[in-house]
Amino acid sequence: MAWINKMKRWQQFHDLDKELKLELESLLSDEKFLEDAFYKDLEFGTGGMRGVIGVGTNRMNIYTVRKASAGLATYIQSFGKEEKARGVVIAYDSRFKSREFAMEAAKTLATKGIQTYVFDELRPTPELSFAVRLLNAFSGIVITASHNPSEYNGFKVYGSDGGQFPPLAADVLISMVNEIEDELLIEVKDDMSLREKGLIQIIGTEVDQAYIEKLKSISENPDLANQSDIQIVFTPLHGTGYAPLKNGLKALNYRHVHVVSEQAKPDPNFSTVKSPNPEEHAAFELAIRKGMEVQADLLIATDPDADRLGIAVKNHEGEYVVLTGNQTGALLLHYLLTQKQQKGTLPTNGVMLKTIVTSELGRVIASSYDIRTEDVLTGFKFIAEKIKEFEQSGEYSFLFGYEESYGYLIKDFARDKDAIQAALLATEACAYYKLNGMSLYEALMSIFARYGYYQEGQRFLTLKGKEGAEQIEKLLASFRDHPLEMLGEKSIIQSEDYFTSKRLTKGNDWEEIHLPKSNVIKYFLEDGAWICIRPSGTEPKVKFYFSVQSDSLDSSRQSLQMIENQFIDEIQLRLKNISK
Template sequence: MEWKAIAKGWLDFKELDNELKNELEALKGNEKQLEEIFYKNLEFGTGGMRGEIGAGTNRMNIYTVRKASAGLASYIEEQGEEAKKRGVVIAYDSRHKSPEFAMEAAKTLASQGIQTYVFDELRPTPELSFALRYLKAFSGIVVTASHNPPEYNGYKVYGSDGGQLPPEAADIVIAKVNEIENELLIQVKSEQELRTAGLIKTIGSKIDEVYIENLKTISENPTLAEETDIKIVFTPLHGTANKLVRSGLEALGYKNVSVVKEQELPDPEFSTVKSPNPEEHAAFELAIRDGKKVGADILIATDPDADRLGIAVLNDEGEYIVLTGNQTGALLVDYLLSQKQEKGTLPQNGVVLKTIVTSELGRRIASAFNLETVDVLTGFKFIAEKIKEYETTGEHTFLFGYEESYGYLIRDFARDKDAVQAALLATEVCAYYKKQGLTLYEGMLRVFEKYGFYQEGLRSLTLKGKEGAEMIQRLLASFRNEPLTSLGSLKTLASEDYLTSIRVTQNGEEVIHLPKSNVLKYIFEDGSWVCLRPSGTEPKVKFYFGVNSTSLGESKQKLQNVEKDFMDLVDKKVKMVQTI
């Protein structure tokens, strides 16, 4: 159906939500904007869906949430009565409409006779993963758009293992969602009626208590809190982590914790930051201010749904710098493995899991302990999938999983990246080095000196809307049609196309045994690498870079050269595809 007919159907729908109706009335005559919000359905993909809040089939609203939930309900119904009784756990973050969307999801599921459990207030994404496993539910939903701008919200679906739905199950749910022709006609019962029937139940503090008990098991050296009086500044960046991070630190004995007052409470506008993203130095501005006041050893920031963690440390010039996700990951994995080895608790079949765009430093550290590192596609659901596989086969014992985008998992009582876990372990690593008279920054330099001066970079190109999405596809096609044989003075050693599952080297072609994904990766003769990947949640294409050398200065220069040479090539190709 053409978008104009769909738009008319929404405007003519007598029971349309008043807020959405007023928004559409205000857009009458603005054909470009109307086309943008109706030209397609908001895509429900393998990671759920994410988009701007507002009226239209290409926006997050109660009707698109109902559609996604009705598709999930259909999938659960096919699994039988036991699946319906086990039910669905639902959590939500601090964003606009998050509580409302969570309840719409609950009502849609409960109206089909599916048991639902809704948290009494906002909660971190990893606690949803934990709660799902603890309650032995069949599925879970988190209403969140992570660290996207305030105008966004999203919807993620989880399986019974506590991980985001793996591709096979996600494909079935996606098909069920796409079978629904008109989201406006989905009928839901009232919240009160469904609560009276016992199909919507509220959960809260009991789950918190058990989760915190599990958090205590993360510590490798429980006495460090008493042995070192480290000073911590923490900011939840207006999100969901405030209570649990503080409770977790207290449970481990870390008492000298200052919370950034202006960012302590939930705020859907994230009004004190340009972006509530702990990957960005600007998000630490107030934490750095407070850190200087109290002489903090470590600054900790979590994103709104508390699945990503950023830390800032004092460098050798006495200034706070934000570590990259790769650097934090290296510090955590080196500490974990070394402490387990020292105590004799390091399993011989232990495994470190990371994504294909994450630093090779993690692999180098694991290999020093004679452990294997397994790469997966970008997305923590693939790490969760591997944990589940090894749990079944016994082939490996999970020790640590991470991705360069500030996501870490230490203990598998949750099956998604967990900033609460990571905050506690990062604090312990800081205490470990402080006991030796070192800063965490000096600890990182020790890791580099021991394993190699690995440096990584990330650039991105944002192209919004329908035209932008088409341009991103043309850009990737351009790289596929013209193989990259060299970059500057570096010859290409191997190219990997995860869409065709083919790795091309000087010796011929090899099969890549990972699910298909629209990703390209180039490895050069000196070990440097570049990877291109369209974002699954934002209108952008990301470019990842990795290098290694014998000194920090040399690695930084090499990274600068590789980034410049490649982005110059991207600029040329963008100009070319704009003319197509």
């Protein structure tokens, strides 16, 4: 078996890292665990790689980080000396091994003569995106696993525009990473000698200050902070968001900010939450307790690398409700367009960008302001790619980009989702509506009343390891071999397969989908609802997205629950057939 040969190569390597060597020795009796650790190389995909920390070629460790970094070095070298001199900016979050992995990446690149800039302490992902542009670097790396469990870490790669590598560039980079045969033999010099040569430079406050200055431009109404007394509760969920958001709110003069003290400090164990994910309502438990204590108008949570934002607001019963990513996106978009229209700053060629699994409510809102909406595949790198395209062509002016998974971008000085930007705009919107006698919850209800009661949901199946990956592939194949035609009593009137790039109607008429290929299938029902099936690119999951719309909130909620349950029954049936 090939995995045994890989394992023995590591076992026999004379200079194996001591910690990894001890871990390998302790696992020699656990064949199933070893197979999963060595049966493949940790996949380097279009956004980089992410995995469990530990020993093995299918794990995050100093050797897999060196391999990814060496592949990036080869890619940069192919562009010549000037690009080597422009170099790479590296940031890292609060996870286990993040700083160590950041320095391994820096040493690998610098050993090959590539200039590197490493942040002195942990920083959020959007600030890394900003720093790449600020320093005119060729590329960027951030060591993070976003909101994954504590045993994970990752390696994300950015291009010179501050966005994650688009598919064509990523494919070239992936091939260069995969060409490296032995990750154990990659040469890495010590960091002190590389610092003395100037190949590794430490950066910090100068970038922070420039980022804060740009954050000030988010405000549509800078005087609102002085006119409003809104109370804000903020939790960084043990991650990188504490300093940048506190400083951003201070720069805009919001004074009543209450931080959840138990979650303020970085903690790689994320010890106060089951999952450090603002999409999970349980992550707001301590923030809600603090909110009730100070009677907060707005609760804010950022994930560990501060690219995702969750908010909670009080409903009519005085209870805090955690909004979905689609709902927060609708609120931010509506506020932004309303203010720009009132001030006469709304461009005639404005465009809003969203992903194919994001609510159609955003499109309806944008259309009411004569703003175009463009759909992209799931992943903020595709939004960044469109921003760059429109920046170069001048065809459209970017106004807002978002995805249902709590990612938003207001100003394109960063080219990845930015929870700090979004939190500042959410705070301002809250202040605006309060001065006008409304809560953010009431503002959302008014949007529903005007545009329709859209409700979205998401379910997922976690299928870990080699067997799980095979099951996910077979599940998607089953929908291609035996397409869904009915769900309950409702007909499927259209399907979209982003792998074959075909949109098929019930009459078997088809048209081409002009987006990159992706292993995603979407079904549209006769009542306007839709369902989407998508394997996660970063976790061992297959995700199911649902959207409905009707003339009342209760009706939409009932429809959503019904469609979710019916589809999960379909999934269970297909999984049972697959396993036979």
